[in-house]
Amino acid sequence: MEKEKLDKMYDICFFDLDGTIIDSSPGITNSVMYALEKFGIEETEREKLYKFIGPPLTDSFARFYGFDDEKSWKAVEYYREYYQDTGIFECSVYPGFEKSLKGLKEAGKRLFVATSKPEVYARRIIEHFDLDQYFEYVAGMELDGGRGSKAEVIGYLIDTCRMQDKKRILMIGDREHDVLGAKQEGLDCMGVLYGFGNREELEKAGAVYVAGTPEDIAGIILK
Template sequence: MSNKIDTVLFDLDGTLIDTNELIISSFLHTMETYYPGQYKREDVLPFLGPSLQDTFQPMSPEGYEEMITTYRTYNLANHDLLVKGFEGVYETVRTLKESGFHLGIVTTKRSDVVQMGLKLTGLDEFFEVVVALDHVEKAKPDPEPLLKALNQLGSSPDRAIMVGDNHHDILGGKNAGTKTVGVAWSIKGREHLEQYNPDYMLENMADLLPILGV
């Protein structure tokens, strides 16, 4: 198996870069703006992973676009203050790149914010393809973004592996036909991911290297 895989797709937030505090504080700011006093930190954790539209539209079918704007304005203003890298990620991604793997990012974020995060953490030089929310009709767990990334990389699902911190990533990989990898540092906890049966679970990003025969 390990010799066959030549393509690695990564989720971004909570997988490659630690945006957890930024996202949580962005949600808390937004919820406090529209629903004062109703949401605490633990209440917004389920919002991590789905697209903003999927989160806000059920709450406010008429006003969700304004909520998204409020979220994004706060998120951009506080981005560089709150985002940092995860231990072992930069070195592992660099090793994969140097070993000849095709590397792509598949995220439910918009492409402009993706580039901010990649530049801030120095990861921008490693990825040939980024498929963001504004590049697709349907977000993960729909297979569309993964298949689009694989197509752009000239790869196929049977030669690819999807790495993520959320069940949307694991299900997206399964729906697209790739191998799947969960990361134990997911803010939702490894148990959340294990119930979706990823093929592998990483304690540190460096654990990916022996799986891929590097």
Template sequence: MSILLLDVDGTLIDSLPGIRAGFLHALDALDWEHPSEEFISQIAGPPMELTLKSLGMTDQQAQQGLASYLDYTHNGGWEQASPFPGMLELLVSWKQQGLTIATATSKGEGFARRILEREGFLDYIDFLGAAQENGPRRAKADVIDYVLASNGWRERTSDIVMVGDRSHDIEGAAHFDIDTIAVTWGYGTPQEWETAYRTARTPEDLERIINARLLA
């Protein structure tokens, strides 16, 4: 059995519009100055509290900001997202060819489930691995560990490939000796992809790489 771990934000789903709006809502709630648009373009992927702390917030301020962000997201912000073209079709094809598919996302589990169900992805996902909205499972490595432990896959990492767009995906997977294919249509940078196993610039690239690695 070959296993595919998929990031969600920046890989399957373009969620930056909602994340951006929720982030600015959190800053406004704290009367915090907005950073540059260049900074904002990079906020999708890492846990929001880490992004807030990177602006100089204390732990308490970051938690207050996270609460405001989650409140915005609960109240419709999660809906401001759309699938990347071609990705649903890839999941359908991979399932037909026998791949086991799980997500490994730092997105809160409830939000991930809603958007993946709305866009039709959930029917092709065997296990929904996501962050806790109010709990310690937030970092990408913790989410991957949860996925591996829940499915008895810790001894099978040579059969697993991660797909994501940010350095957090690559580093989190590397903690378990799992290779990552970096996709360039998300929110990462070329510098972040340097340590990836391979880089895919289109869904067609990704299909070829996955088929050669897991389905050959």
């Protein structure tokens, strides 16, 4: 059972991007396939590559294909060849998500994006779908690998926007990396079940709340 009511009030919401705001699976998996082909690896099962959605790409190429650091970064370069012009917009906003944003914004909540995707790409996506009207700031990793973990992105966002009370901030994401990164920075996290993680993963990582649908996010926060 999802918790239907928050234990405390949150004024600020940090949202993950891939798997929380957008279904980015077509663009990401196409980009991974493109990169792997450069190394003579052909993957035909798209769902097998969903595990690339969320974690830093270098970590995923190393973990799932045994690439060393140099090879992993080369794979990321190939990935970006496809992604930066084509794959970036092979995605869609989850139905009902913008409705949640509107409700939260109208209730006076401050909204931000905290993603492990390179910040320059994340900003383009948010602007492309006209979601920049809701978010005060979009924070992500740097193209050279800086701010490579979710915790570093969250910490950077808190420092950049000069936020004081971490107890008033709620992280919202679909993978364990969102939950663990939030915990590392002293934030609570709401997991979402419609993305690329699952209940077991989120609860094991320590998600305090769980939302089943995009609409449930605002429904739970505003109750």
